[in-house]
Structure formats: structure tokens, C-alpha cells
Amino acid sequence: MGKKKLLYSILFTGVGIMLAVILLFSKEKQEGIPTFRERHGSLALSGEWLNTKKVIEGLLAQLRKNPDDYKAMLQLAQAYIQEARITGDHAYYDKASLELLDRILAKEKNNFDARCCKATVLLSQHHFTEALEEAKTAQKLNEHSAFIYGLLCDAQLELGNYDEAVKMSDKMISMRPDIRSYSRVSYLREIHGDMPGAIEAMKLAVAAGYPGLEQTEWSRMILAHLYENTGMPDSAEQQYKIALAERPDYAFAVAGLGRAARMKGNFKEAIAQYEKAKDMIIEYAFSDDLTDLYLLNNEKAKSAASAEKVIAMLGPGSDDESEEGHGHYADRELAYAYLKTGNTDKALEHALTEYGRRPMNIDACEALAWVCYKRSEFAEANKLINTAMRTNSQNPVLLCRAGLIKIKAGEQAAGIALVKKAAELNPFMDPLLKKEAAPYLASK
Amino acid sequence: MNLPDTRPVYGKPLILLFILCMIILPVSLQAHAIDLSRFSRTEIGSMYFELGFTHIIPLGLDHILFVICIFLLNPKLKPVIWQATAFTVAHSITLGLSMYEVIVLPAHIVEPIIALSIVFIAVENMITDELKPSRIIVVFIFGLIHGMGFASVLTDLGLPQKEFVTALVTFNAGVELGQIAVIIGAWLLVGVWFSKKSWYHKRVVMPISLVIAVVALWWTIERVFF
Numbered sequence: 001m002g003k004k005k006l007l008y009s010i011l012f013t014g015v016g017i018m019l020a021v022i023l024l025f026s027k028e029k030q031e032g033i034p035t036f037r038e039r040h041g042s043l044a045l046s047g048e049w050l051n052t053k054k055v056i057e058g059l060l061a062q063l064r065k066n067p068d069d070y071k072a073m074l075q076l077a078q079a080y081i082q083e084a085r086i087t088g089d090h091a092y093y094d095k096a097s098l099e100l101l102d103r104i105l106a107k108e109k110n111n112f113d114a115r116c117c118k119a120t121v122l123l124s125q126h127h128f129t130e131a132l133e134e135a136k137t138a139q140k141l142n143e144h145s146a147f148i149y150g151l152l153c154d155a156q157l158e159l160g161n162y163d164e165a166v167k168m169s170d171k172m173i174s175m176r177p178d179i180r181s182y183s184r185v186s187y188l189r190e191i192h193g194d195m196p197g198a199i200e201a202m203k204l205a206v207a208a209g210y211p212g213l214e215q216t217e218w219s220r221m222i223l224a225h226l227y228e229n230t231g232m233p234d235s236a237e238q239q240y241k242i243a244l245a246e247r248p249d250y251a252f253a254v255a256g257l258g259r260a261a262r263m264k265g266n267f268k269e270a271i272a273q274y275e276k277a278k279d280m281i282i283e284y285a286f287s288d289d290l291t292d293l294y295l296l297n298n299e300k301a302k303s304a305a306s307a308e309k310v311i312a313m314l315g316p317g318s319d320d321e322s323e324e325g326h327g328h329y330a331d332r333e334l335a336y337a338y339l340k341t342g343n344t345d346k347a348l349e350h351a352l353t354e355y356g357r358r359p360m361n362i363d364a365c366e367a368l369a370w371v372c373y374k375r376s377e378f379a380e381a382n383k384l385i386n387t388a389m390r391t392n393s394q395n396p397v398l399l400c401r402a403g404l405i406k407i408k409a410g411e412q413a414a415g416i417a418l419v420k421k422a423a424e425l426n427p428f429m430d431p432l433l434k435k436e437a438a439p440y441l442a443s444k
Numbered sequence: 445m446n447l448p449d450t451r452p453v454y455g456k457p458l459i460l461l462f463i464l465c466m467i468i469l470p471v472s473l474q475a476h477a478i479d480l481s482r483f484s485r486t487e488i489g490s491m492y493f494e495l496g497f498t499h500i501i502p503l504g505l506d507h508i509l510f511v512i513c514i515f516l517l518n519p520k521l522k523p524v525i526w527q528a529t530a531f532t533v534a535h536s537i538t539l540g541l542s543m544y545e546v547i548v549l550p551a552h553i554v555e556p557i558i559a560l561s562i563v564f565i566a567v568e569n570m571i572t573d574e575l576k577p578s579r580i581i582v583v584f585i586f587g588l589i590h591g592m593g594f595a596s597v598l599t600d601l602g603l604p605q606k607e608f609v610t611a612l613v614t615f616n617a618g619v620e621l622g623q624i625a626v627i628i629g630a631w632l633l634v635g636v637w638f639s640k641k642s643w644y645h646k647r648v649v650m651p652i653s654l655v656i657a658v659v660a661l662w663w664t665i666e667r668v669f670f
Contacts, residue, residue, distance in 0.1 A: 018563075019557070019560065026553055026668045029552065
């Protein structure tokens, strides 16, 4: 009995000492701060990179000195968000900025700016429902920020809650008419079929931005797309040229010139421009367009290789939510990419995944409808395309696809009318799609 | 008279391998970044139930060892149920309170104490072969700490705002099922065969508890200093 008591005394003393050690010495493990990646090629040559790099290095130094400097941490996260936009390296920078933002929010859960930034990154990763929740949390912290209504607008829009998105956009522009709010108004007008209104708003957005800044030139790219979709390729090309004058080596403008060349039927020139753009930044869309261009230029092997490259860029890590994957949802893009390789089973799998996430979004419905069409499931495709067209979008590609689907689903007259309308709105539409629609364009 | 050592020659390396696995395994637990709010209530429920279960089997080796320690000393139904109930009630209380941020204890304090709780129970198993009523109080107190550990994991995983309660309840239910599975497994492996043997404490409880105590002590040190 005495021995047992002694052993218990030793046990309690030992555990007591260990407990004291834990309370005194156990410190929160500080993980390393994610660092930046060097830019390469023409992106590295600009003066902007030298300044950005200097700022990032300064912030990293501050954080090394004081790991609890959450102001510097937030600035670093913001810098990484911007780097993702510029370099296209969302896989790395989105993850890095999320890591920083989560660290801030673990300590300062009411940090409004960090919440907004997190919602921004989640939107970039296509985690729309989660972004909406984050933005709503931020809204409770500060109802008087126009920026938060922009985030709410984006999330609602991507989830297909268009009425709510319009409300948020109206609220945003009433608080702060600027490049960001005009851009959102433009997109909402576009998907509601008001193309002149969309162009007008996007012109205002471009005018509100400082020429040469990435955000301004990105808005200019959207303006050019609007011109393309309304059959004004010359105006679009002019915008690409202005963008390149304001921001030399802007990859999206280089690709824009490629698109302009494609519209003129100059596929060799288009390929050259796209290849140049592809080497500048990481952007799957350039390789995706190249897949079509190689095909149009009778380079089938290159086209097939490019299609495989797109899939490799988007997956399998793209939909991997683990630490190893970059956490981006890219199922809609993968669905289209698999269609180009002829793998309609995989295309369906991804289109359904995207549809499952946001069944009311017109783009998700369009993607699934198009996959169903390619699988000859016309009735299902027709149902889906009706949902995709419910906002009255006048996007020529959507109209053309809808027309083809309706023709096959037995709505011949309505289908032909849609196909013709698409060609009328944009005579320079995607040649591959136009080729598919050609038999119906000639019919009376 | 000393009994001859009849253990097979591979016994020692296996024990070393077992210890090594137990030391390494908890490190593999990683948080995921999943868009939760796109799921329905049923999906959330089943997802968090599964997460709760997998947090015990196979990821929660520390919790498994704690439950095994509880079981080992007196592997009979009644005492095991009493201790398991005390543990469940306790960790449910702190899990709920932590998730609602009523109590906040940082993970760097909670995690080493969880490891220390295993050391305590394992060493106590070696000191005594009788189950005292005070054991239930001790288990309850440690259950409170383990609940905060579960909360920390659940926070890392993220909880959907809309289905907060569903996720919380189903996660806890998953944890419970995991614990019951451990108890049943331990009973089938050890309890059925050896619990009534005269040498049960000396040859079963003592060596297993010793191994668990060593591993848990290492975890305690590791979680504080490394």
C-alpha cells in the first residue's frame, strides 16, 4: 500500500512538473512566411517588378523581425493576390495569400480587410459559396465599404443568383462609381442581353482606371471582347493595341491580337501571337485557343498535344483540395478541354461536378448542355440550355450552341433562328463553331 | 522460478516499429480547404460524421491510445462504459463550448496536455490493478481537454455557417463511433481472451501501458519543444 502511495505521489509530481513545463515553454509554432517567386521573361524586365519586388522583400523582412505584424502580413497577402493576377501563377500565390490571411484571421477574426481579401482569393479559386459566406461575414463588420458589395455581387453572380447580384452591383455603384463598379455593371448588362449598355459601362470603367495598370488594361480586354461579340473586330483590335502601348508585353493583349488575326482568317499570325502570349504568363486559355488554332491550320498533332497540355494545366491537381493540390475548381474548363480530346465521359464528369456546385449559373448550365449535346443527349441538353439562356444573354457562342442543340432536340425553327442570330451578331465567331452551324446558316 | 522467455525473436523489432509508427502517424493529419457551403444538410452530416470517425480511426492515434488505456485496466463492460461515458460527456461539453468560442485554449497548450493525459493513464495502469471511482473523475477531466483538441481539428477543417450545429453534432457522433470501434476492437483482441487470466495485468496491461506511456511521453516533449 505504501509503495503504491509513493508511486502515485511520483506520478502526480511528474505530471505536475510536465504541466508546468507545458504552460511555461509551449509556444505557438510559427511556420515560415511564404515567399515570392521570381518573375521570368518580359514580365521580369519591367520597372514595376523591381518596385513590387522591393516592397515584398521589405514586408518579408518586417515579418522576419516581427512575425506578429499582421498589418505587414495583410499587405503581403495583398501583394501576392496582385502577383497572381499579373503572372497567372494562381496555383502558388492564391495558396500563399490564403495561408497568410488565415493566419491573420486566427488572431484577428474581425479584421475586415483580411476577410475581404480572403473572399477575393476564394472567388479566384472558384469557391463561390465559401466566398459568399466570407463576404457576408465581412459585410457584418463594415456595411459602408463599396468593395464588399463588389465581392457579394461576384459571388452571387457566379452562383447564378442574378437578381441579388444586380442589387449588390447597384449598391456598389451608388456608393463608389469606379473601375470596379462599372466593370460589374457592364458584365451584368452583358449577360442580360444589353450589349450597347455593357459597352458603355465598360468604357466608363476603362476611363476610370489609371492607364497601364493591370486592372485598367484587364477592363480594356473585356471591352475588346464586347466589341468582338458585337461584330466589331476592328474596335477590338484597336483596344488591344492601346493596351500594348500602355502596358507593353501585356500577355492578354498579345493574345487579343492573335484573336484579331484569327477573325481575319490569318491563322499563322494568330498562332504566332498566341505562342508569344503563352510564353509570357501561365494561362491555360492561351493553350486552349491554340488547340483550336492548330486545328484550323491543319496541324492536328500539335492541336492534340495542346489539348492534352490544357488538361495537364487544369488537372488533376486543379480539383484536388488537399495540401498538395492548389484547390482551384476548374471543372467547367476541364469539361470543355476534354471535349476537345473527344473524351465525352470525362467531360460529362467535370461538367456535372461544376453544375452540382452552381446549378443556377448560366455558364455551368451551358457547359453541361454542350457536353450533353456532344454525347447526343439532346433532350437533356435542351433543358439545360434553356436555363443557360434565361437571362437573355446575347453572347453569340451561347446563341449558336443553343441553336444547334434546339435543332437536334426537334425545335428546328427556333434553333435555326438562334444560329442565324448568332452569326448576325458576330460574323467573325469561332470558326469551328461556325463550321458546325454552316448547314443551318444556309437554310431558309 | 523464472519462466523461460518464449517470445519470438521478431518481438523486439516489431515493438520498435510499432513505437515508430505511433510517433510518426499523428503528423500526417492535415487540414483541408474544402468549399463547404455548397453541400446539403445531409451531405454535411455524413461528411462530418466521417471526419469525426476518421479523426479517431485511423488519424487520432493519441485518442486511440487514451481509449485503449481506459479499457485496459479493467476490460469489463460496466467499468468501460462508465469511463467511456465520462469521457464522452466531458469532451462533448468542451467541444461545444470551444466551437462557440465560450472557452478558448490554444492548440499548443491543449495538444501536449492531451499527450500528458495518456502518460498519466498509462502509468496509472502500471501502478494499480484495481479501478477506483476516482478514475472516472480523472477521465472526465482529461475528456474536457480532449474535447478542446477535437475543437481545434474541427476549426482547422472549417464549419459551414448554415449547418454549424449539424456539423458539430455529426462530428461528435463520428468521434463516438470511432471510440466505440476502438473499444470493441480492443475487447475482441485482448478482453475476450486474456482479461480473466491471472497474469493479465502483469503480461498484458503492464507492457502495453509501458509502450503507450513512452510514446505519449515523447509526444508530450515533441509537442512542447519541436
